[in-house]
Amino acid sequence: MKVPMLDLSEQYQTLKGEIIEALDGVMSRSQFILGDNVKRLEKDVAEYSGVSHGIGVANGSDALHISLQGCGVGQGDEVIVPSFTFFATAGAVARTGATPVFIDIDPKTFNIDPSKIEAAITEKTKAIVPVHLYGQMADMDAIVEIAKKHNIAIIEDAAQAIGSLYKGKKVGEMGTTACYSFFPTKNLGAYGDAGMIVTNGDEIAEKMRVIRVHGSKPKYYHHVLGYNSRLDELQAAILNIKFPHLNDWSELRREKAENYTKLLNETVKEVTTPFIEEHNYHVFHQYTIRVPKRDELQAFLKENGVSTMVYYPKPLHLQPVFQELGYNEGDLPETEKACAEAISLPMFPELKLEQQQYVVSKIAEFYSK
Known part of the structure; x- marks a missing residue:
């Protein structure tokens, strides 16, 4: 018997008609960047996460990077991260010019060990990035308590955890921001790269929307150093078909x-x-x-x-x-x-x-x- 790690073909066959119709709609309207499909997905995923804002971006790695930048993380800062995670968690920190500070995990859950966090905090610490690994949320009560005590941001790496709950609370409800990946293999997967940031913060949401379009608002007027990271309409249309399932x-x-x-x-x-x-x-x-x-x-x-x-x-x-x-x-x-x-x-x-x-x-x- 052959047993694949993942088989997306049956899922596609079930949704094929709807997906083809949705893609044809995008082609017919010829609106490919930050259009109605993206707005709908941002609204639905934000509501699903129990927060006010969704910001569609090109991928989960960019979601982390833009969140860090939105939280003011930059050159000379430190960010606490687990070492047992995908590279993007720490790579995003390093790309801001900050230093990732690695700490150990809880051996039972594989998630960051909150008991190790406080000892790693210095005057340079700007944020903690708990990774909700494999689909189970980290111990957020303890992490929130530490973050409030030291006035540092929490950026939830929820690339693997959309739909997970912690004591009835959703991903994004307890952090400053939370970051999703819609890579094809994820529980909610696009047919290419895609990602999203969710947050309850009005100001940080607006800042991250500006960052994802080269830091410009209005167009061609640049206030911050952003870059090009937008969730495109084709991927959003596919995700809108999949999301209800x-x-x-x-x-x-x-x-x-x-x-x-x-x-x-x-x-x-x-x-x-x-x-x-x-x-x-x-x-x-x-x-x-x-x-x-x-x-x-x-x-x-x-x-x-x-x-x-x-x-x-x-x-x-x-x-x-x-x-x-x-x-x-x-x-x-x-x-x-x-x-x-x-x-x-x-x-x-x-x-x-x-x-x-x-x-x-x-x-x-x-x-x-």
């Missing part, structure tokens, strides 16, 4: 996660299945387990037709590009341990139970040897 897809992902956890706990003692905080609504962008002999298991599964991914094999604090920051192996032990043990199994709403049973049977077969 997001909650159903999240529930299906949670159902698949429950299947995996039940099957694995019944058959494979070597595997540590995902931990979900009881106050969280986890949307399972990824179903990530911890295992011994991770690389050997991945190779075995590949030989047997099962696709997997390792998010992430090398922590950011040990990446060559950040070598000058002076971090060494052993500095963030939980992060480094996760990089050696974490592996993500196939996860998408259309995943079949028999596919999951096959995946688990092959994992069990590997450890039985």
Whole structure:
């Protein structure tokens, strides 16, 4: 049996007629940049996030960069980030001229460990970027308390977490801003790059709207150094078709996660299945387990037709590009341990139970040897 990591073809076939009609509408109107489809998506995603403003941008990485710039982060500042995350989290910080300050994770959730934040704060600290990794929100109460105490911004990296909840609160409700990615593999995915920032702040929203169009308002009058990062109409039209299905897809992902956890706990003692905080609504962008002999298991599964991914094999604090920051192996032990043990199994709403049973049977077969 072949089990892909992700299969978007069935989803497309279900929505094909609506998507083609929406794209034809964009072509017929010939309004391609910041038009009605973008405005509709911005409004709907902001309301979905429980906030006042949505700012459509070119991708999730730009969402982070523009948020940082909107919060006044710049040359000589420091921003606290987890090391166990996709490069864009820290890359966006570095591109503002600020320094990423890496801290360790909670080994149960893979999210930033709030107990490590305060010790990392200096007079240069301007923001914290909690990453809601794999679809589960970080411990936001603790993070908000620290941020208020030190008067620093919170930029939620929610690239993997649209629709997730923390104690009934949505992504974006507790941070200064929150950043979404609509990369095709995300829970709400476009057919190319796309992203969005959401916020409750009127002033920062307006500032970020200006930044995304070369810092100009009105056109050709430039007040800040911005750049070109706009969500285009074609991607917005596709996302508007997909968006009403997001909650159903999240529930299906949670159902698949429950299947995996039940099957694995019944058959494979070597595997540590995902931990979900009881106050969280986890949307399972990824179903990530911890295992011994991770690389050997991945190779075995590949030989047997099962696709997997390792998010992430090398922590950011040990990446060559950040070598000058002076971090060494052993500095963030939980992060480094996760990089050696974490592996993500196939996860998408259309995943079949028999596919999951096959995946688990092959994992069990590997450890039985």
